[in-house]
Amino acid sequence: xxxxxxxxxxxTGGTLTANRLRAALAPASAGITVVDADDAHVYQPGLLFVxxxxxxxxxxVRPRRRQxxxxxxxxxxxxxxxxxxxxxxxxxxxxxxxxxxxxxxTGAVLVPEETEGLTGPGWMDDVFTFYDxxxxxxxxxxxxxxxxxxxxxxxxxxxxxxxVAPLEFCFLADWYFHKRGVRDDVQIVYATPLDGAFTKPxxxxxxxGLLAEKGVELITEFNxxxxxxPGRRLVGYDGREVPFDLAVVVPLHGGAAYxxxxxxxxxxxxxxPADERTLQSKVRPEIFVIGDAASVPASxxxxxxxxxxxxxxxNIVRFVAGExxxxxxxxxxxxFIETGFHKALLIDFNYATxxxxxxxxxxxxxxxxxxxxxxxxxxxxxxxxxxHALLPGRDIPGVGTAMPVAGKKxxxxx
Ligand SMILES: Cc1cc2nc3c(=O)[nH]c(=O)nc-3n(C[C@H](O)[C@H](O)[C@H](O)COP(=O)(O)OP(=O)(O)OC[C@H]3O[C@@H](n4cnc5c(N)ncnc54)[C@H](O)[C@@H]3O)c2cc1C
Numbered sequence: 001x002x003x004x005x006x007x008x009x010x011x012t013g014g015t016l017t018a019n020r021l022r023a024a025l026a027p028a029s030a031g032i033t034v035v036d037a038d039d040a041h042v043y044q045p046g047l048l049f050v051x052x053x054x055x056x057x058x059x060x061v062r063p064r065r066r067q068x069x070x071x072x073x074x075x076x077x078x079x080x081x082x083x084x085x086x087x088x089x090x091x092x093x094x095x096x097x098x099x100x101x102x103x104x105x106t107g108a109v110l111v112p113e114e115t116e117g118l119t120g121p122g123w124m125d126d127v128f129t130f131y132d133x134x135x136x137x138x139x140x141x142x143x144x145x146x147x148x149x150x151x152x153x154x155x156x157x158x159x160x161x162x163x164v165a166p167l168e169f170c171f172l173a174d175w176y177f178h179k180r181g182v183r184d185d186v187q188i189v190y191a192t193p194l195d196g197a198f199t200k201p202x203x204x205x206x207x208x209g210l211l212a213e214k215g216v217e218l219i220t221e222f223n224x225x226x227x228x229x230p231g232r233r234l235v236g237y238d239g240r241e242v243p244f245d246l247a248v249v250v251p252l253h254g255g256a257a258y259x260x261x262x263x264x265x266x267x268x269x270x271x272x273p274a275d276e277r278t279l280q281s282k283v284r285p286e287i288f289v290i291g292d293a294a295s296v297p298a299s300x301x302x303x304x305x306x307x308x309x310x311x312x313x314x315n316i317v318r319f320v321a322g323e324x325x326x327x328x329x330x331x332x333x334x335x336f337i338e339t340g341f342h343k344a345l346l347i348d349f350n351y352a353t354x355x356x357x358x359x360x361x362x363x364x365x366x367x368x369x370x371x372x373x374x375x376x377x378x379x380x381x382x383x384x385x386x387x388h389a390l391l392p393g394r395d396i397p398g399v400g401t402a403m404p405v406a407g408k409k410x411x412x413x414x
Contacts, residue, residue: 003030003320006089006099008079009256010036010064012044012391013291013305014105018072020313020393030320033073033097035089039064042133043386044161045302048168048338050136051143052176057133060383067391079106082262084284101286101316104272106259108161108292108300112251115156115227122229127247130169131161142246143176148185149245154234155192156224156252158199161292161300164347166190166250167197167207168338174214175340183215191219191234191242200354203347206369210339224249253300255293271295276351277327279312285319288312297351298331306390307332310401313393332403334360336379344375350403359407361399368408 005021007014018034025032046060065074078092082102089097110131112118118127128142129135151173153166160166170190177183190197190211196204197211197218211218219242226235227247234242255270265283266272273282274289276296281287289296290312291305298304311329318325331351336344346366347355359365366374389396 002028003100004098005030005032005101005103005316006097007032007034007103007105008082008089009105009107009291009293010034010068010074011041011105011107011291012302013107013293013309014103015041015064015067015391016306016309016393017103017105017290017313019067019069019391020309021316022069022071023393024313024317025320027071031073032071033075034064034068035075035077035079035091035097036064037076037078039076041067043383045165045386046383047130047133047136048165048172050133051130051139051169052172053140053144054172057137061133062387067387069392079256079258080261081258082265084262084264084287087286099286101288101319103312103316104259104265104281104287104289104293105291106256106293108159108253108271109256110251111254112249114252114254115224115249117227117229118156118249118251120227120229122227122232125229126232126245127227127229127249129249129251131165131250139248146186146246147180147182150187150189150243151246151248152189152191152234152242152244153248154190154222154224154242155194155250157193159300160250160253162302162335163199163299164207164335164337166192166248167211169248170211170216171214171340172338174216178341187217188215189217189219189242189244191222191224193221193223195220200347200349203349203355203369206345207337210345210371214340253292259293267295269295275327276331277311277329278315278325279308279329280315280319280325288316288319296331299333299335301333301335302386302390303335304331304333307401309393310395329401330403332401336375336382338376338379339371342373342376343371344379345369345371346375346378348403348408353403353405353408356408358409361404362406365407
């Protein structure tokens with residue numbers, strides 16, 4: 001009988017895993033089923049551009065089914081729970097799927113209702129998020145009429161998807177209001193729970209410098225306890241208050257709700273503990289985890305999901321064959337950081353190495369930790385790459401799982 005592989009989630013990780021597995025395993029040896037609650041695959045990095053009118057919702061959404069290669073079954077249904085002892089997935093429509101191998105790829109979900117007041121009065125009037133399609137579209141309309149006052153961009157707490165996206169929002173807001181000729185009338189503030197602009201010291205220094213250069217005020221170690229919409233202020237747990245005319249909030253993130261209903265599957269946040277180098281879950285050997293759903297010390301980012309995918313698929317093939325697993329995922333992550341005025345920065349790092357200056361992927365590649373037009377073009381091109389190379393599971397020469405070191409400066413970096 002063919003091995004029954006069930007993949008939960010048809011987003012970035014679920015789709016690329018299914019396509020890579022289909023190429024690696026013949027249909028006679030493995031059946032592959034992908035489950036997702038809907039048939040709308042959102043290119044999430046595009047959400048950053050929607051509020052500024054630089055892209056539109058219809059340009060960043062495609063049907064999930066069409067991203068999956070022939071020979072992969074797609075089930076459109078919500079997941080109710082997983083029984084890890086019985087090796088079954090219970091769907092909300094009553095269907096029960098049996099599996100030999102399970103891949104958890106259900107990402108991270110936004111839980112704005114967990115922050116007092118966030119979804120209360122003012123939500124979608126003066127308080128927005130750009131982290132989903134509804135919020136990003138509503139914010140576009142609100143920004144278009146905003147010509148003076150104080151915008152506060154706030155991360156409620158970590159972990160969040162793409163930790164640089166709120167910084168990119170600040171940089172683009174600076175560009176957007178300049179372009180509209182009202183920058184002097186708009187204050188931009190970035191309030192973060194971190195002790196700097198970003199998590200990694202070297203990148204944090206560079207990004208804090210850019211915020212200052214662009215006149216964006218940085219408020220650190222701010223833990224949002226309450227969003228007071230009518231009073232237009234964020235209230236921190238330490239009693240500090242941050243007034244706003246318009247708040248752009250990145251809400252708390254958690255694992256998908258069904259994880260909490262699946263005894264023994266997840267941690268207290270709903271993420272699934274996994275070995276950080278093999279991506280095999282710590283819960284059961286036949287359960288693997290990819291992307292934002294995984295509790296591993298890597299960033300929650302599409303690039304991480306992409307790089308994890310190569311090792312994960314190799315390990316599922318090895319697991320099915322009864323072989324020992326490949327432990328080569330090194331935490332590789334990279335990210336274009338849009339900085340406005342048609343420029344972007346690029347960072348590349350892994351579990352052991354923080355972002356360094358230099359070039360990527362080799363000595364004559366894109367500049368690292370430095371603004372450039374080339375990086376901006378890279379950021380724009382990434383959408384094509386996402387639909388046509390990353391999701392179909394194509395290998396990209398020079399850009400693979402292992403973090404390249406050839407172009408990186410390793411000395412003389414303070
Ligand atoms: C604003 C923004 C900007 C970003 N920019 C970048 C960037 O520039 N670079 C980068 O690398 N990354 C970026 N990311 C992050 C990137 O999009 C994610 O890290 C990546 O999509 C994670 O892939 P995933 O497969 O783990 O999760 P997802 O792609 O989110 O897929 C999870 C899937 O699970 C499904 N699901 C969840 N629960 C259930 C359920 N109960 N039943 C059925 N289906 C369910 C969902 O419908 C979804 O399709 C950004 C994210 C955001 C929000």
